Amino acid sequence: MLNLITKFSAEAGGPAVHITPAELFQINGIPITNSMVYGWISSLVIIILLISIVRKMGIKPSKGLAQFIEIGSDFITNQMTSSLGSRKKALYYAPYFVTFFFFIMLSNWLGLLPGVGEALKIGENPIFRPFTADLNGTLAAATIIMIFVQFFAIKESGLIKHISHYFNGSLKNPLTIFLGIFEMFSELIRVFSLALRLFLNVTIGEVIISVFSYLGSVVAPLTSLPFVLLELAVGALQAYIFVMLSMTYLSVAIKHGAEHEAHDHDVEEATA
Amino acid sequence: MLTLFAEAATLDLTVLAKGIMMGFGMLGPAIGIGMIGAAFMNAVGRNPESSKSLGQILVIIGIIELMALLVFASLFIIK
Secondary structure, eight states: OHHHHHHHHHHHTSOOOOSSOOEEEEETTEEEEHHHHHHHHHHHHHHHHHHHHHHHOOSSOOOTHHHHHHHHHHHHHHHHHHHHSOHHHHHHHHHHHHHHHHHHHHHHHHTTSTTTTTTSEETTEESOOOGGGSHHHHHHHHHHHHHHHHHHHHHHHOHHHHHHTTSOSOTTSHHHHHHHHHHHHHHHHHHHHHHHHHHHHHHHHHHHHHHHHHHHGGGHHHHHHHHHHHHHHHHHHHHHHHHHHHHHHHHHHHHGGGHHHHHHHHHHHHHO | OHHHHHHHHTOOHHHHHHHHHHHHHHHHHHHHHHHHHHHHHHHHHHOGGGGGGHHHHHHHHHHHHHHHHHHHHHTTTOO
16 A cells, blocks of 8 residues: 555656746637636636626525525625715726636636646646736736726826825925835835735645645545635635725725715715 | 764754744744734724724735745745
8 A cells, every 4th residue: 555655756857836927828829727727617607607697696695596696786885885985976886896706706706616726737727727826917907997096086086186195295395206206116016915815825825735646646636625615715815905905096086086985975874 | 071062063054044034034923923913902992993904014025025925936046
């Protein structure tokens, strides 16, 4: 038995670790990677799933998967209400953030299905790789959500006022200008920190699952199971963190322009 | 003595580098998350109402965790 185990682990030659996605084929010189392929598949699955669920929803409480979607969107909307300060604003911005939440969470979870990762291979490269385990994918998501944030901030308070909120204090002071430019630069840093956080969490999860199924050799499903379950929690938590952070950025960006409106909203809510 | 030096000359320094990087790199985030946990438990002990801010705690842990994950990802860059 021991012989068998050593033989198995000797054959594998160390755990298969991939940090970057691998190129599968090219279309007109554009490389198509395994992350892109699985990203298309998972977004198709997510679109079909969500559309079929939305058709079932009504005023009556729903059952099964629809309930799960309702709980998720209600949870995010409530978080936005407490972060933005008014229910009306939260409902206005909720569709974008709820979409991001479900897309990231479901792509994380679809990446944990059997067959995704190192299981199926063409030559050296795995066919499927989770979409969020690719820095390009998460960078695109983070860029889009930060463009949303900047767009809504400019829409709420106007371009001049939005730019001027980076420069607090008199413009004659060189420190104000320096700090303002630093603040603007930190908006750019946020894109990378959002993208890196999601990418590294999912990729390191893949690596850890791969390492522990290598250590288990014959009983690989048993040894990697706890880490798959951990990754289920991490996938949901990272989607929540991604949405919460971008929500905080949005609330900071639009709050300064909407201070005089906040009073009106309070009156509306009190009378409603 | 000579054989010892001969072995030392062929010592794989990348393993040493990985060990040092992993140890010191994980030290900071571990201390940081520990401090967050201590502060949170302290706050809950003083005021049980504050236990509902667990969501914010998780977000801050997520921010710190990025540093640890950067260290872990750099392990695969050292060859």
